[in-house]
Amino acid sequence: GQQLNQSPQSMFIQEGEDVSMNCTSSSIFNTWLWYKQDPGEGPVLLIALYKAGELTSNGRLTAQFGITRKDSFLNISASIPSDVGIYFCAGPSPQGGSEKLVFGKGTKLTVNP
Amino acid sequence: DAGVTQSPTHLIKTRGQHVTLRCSPISGHKSVSWYQQVLGQGPQFIFQYYEKEERGRGNFPDRFSARQFPNYSSELNVNALLLGDSALYLCASSPFLDLYNEQFFGPGTRLTVL
Numbered sequence: 130g131q132q133l134n135q136s137p138q139s140m141f142i143q144e145g146e147d148v149s150m151n152c153t154s155s156s157i158f159n160t161w162l163w164y165k166q167d168p169g170e171g172p173v174l175l176i177a178l179y180k181a182g183e184l185t186s187n188g189r190l191t192a193q194f195g196i197t198r199k200d201s202f203l204n205i206s207a208s209i210p211s212d213v214g215i216y217f218c219a220g221p222s223p224q225g226g227s228e229k230l231v232f233g234k235g236t237k238l239t240v241n242p
Numbered sequence: 243d244a245g246v247t248q249s250p251t252h253l254i255k256t257r258g259q260h261v262t263l264r265c266s267p268i269s270g271h272k273s274v275s276w277y278q279q280v281l282g283q284g285p286q287f288i289f290q291y292y293e294k295e296e297r298g299r300g301n302f303p304d305r306f307s308a309r310q311f312p313n314y315s316s317e318l319n320v321n322a323l324l325l326g327d328s329a330l331y332l333c334a335s336s337p338f339l340d341l342y343n344e345q346f347f348g349p350g351t352r353l354t355v356l
Binding site for chain 2: 133159160162169170171172173174177179217219220221222229230231232233234235
C-alpha cells in the first residue's frame with residue numbers, strides 16, 4: 130500500500146534548538162497534514178498544506194509542501210520542553226481518494242531542558 | 243465543549259474473542275473514522291462513516307466491522323481476535339466528509355489480546 134517515509138525516526142535536542150523533519154512519498158500527494166501526538170492522547174493537527182510550494186506557519190512551527198508534491202517538511206524553531214512528542218505526516222491516499230488517510234511512522238522528538 | 247470520547251479506555255481480551263469499541267463524536271460532527279495504531283507506527287485507517295453510511299474502508303479483514311448510529315456515535319467490532327490486533331484504536335470526528343480537513347481524535351482505546 131501507499132507509504133509515507135518520515136525522517137529522522139527520532140531526535141534528541143537541547144531546549145532552544147531548531148528542529149527539522151521531513152516526509153517523502155513515491156506518489157504525488159495533493160494535501161499534506163502534520164500531526165503531533167502526546168503520550169496517551171490522540172494526534173492533533175498542527176498544519177495543513179494544500180498547494181505545491183506552499184509555506185505555512187503556526188507559531189514556532191513552519192511546514193512546506195514540496196514542489197514535486199512528493200515531500201513535505203516541518204520545522205520547529207526555538208524548541209521548548211512541551212514540543213516533546215511524536216510528529217506524523219499524513220495525506221489522502223492517491224489510490225483511495227479522500228476517504229483514506231495515510232500516516233507516516235512518525236518522528237519522535239525529545240527535548241532536553 | 244466535550245471532545246471526542248471513546249470507551250473503554252483499556253481492554254484485555256483473549257484470542258478468539260470479540261470486542262466492541264465505542265466512540266462519541268464532537269457534537270454536530272457527522273463523520274467518524276477509525277484507526278489502528280500499533281506501537282511504534284502511525285495510525286492506519288480502518289473505516290470512515292459519514293451520515294451513517296460507510297464512505298471508506300482500509301485494508302483490514304472482514305473480522306473488522308463498524309456502524310454509525312442516528313446520533314452519529316459509532317461502534318467498531320472486531321471478531322475472532324488475534325494477537326496482532328493488540329493496538330491503540332483511535333476514533334476521529336469531523337464535520338466534513340473529506341479527511342484532509344481537520345479531524346479531531348479521541349484518546350483511544352488500548353486493546354491487549356492475550
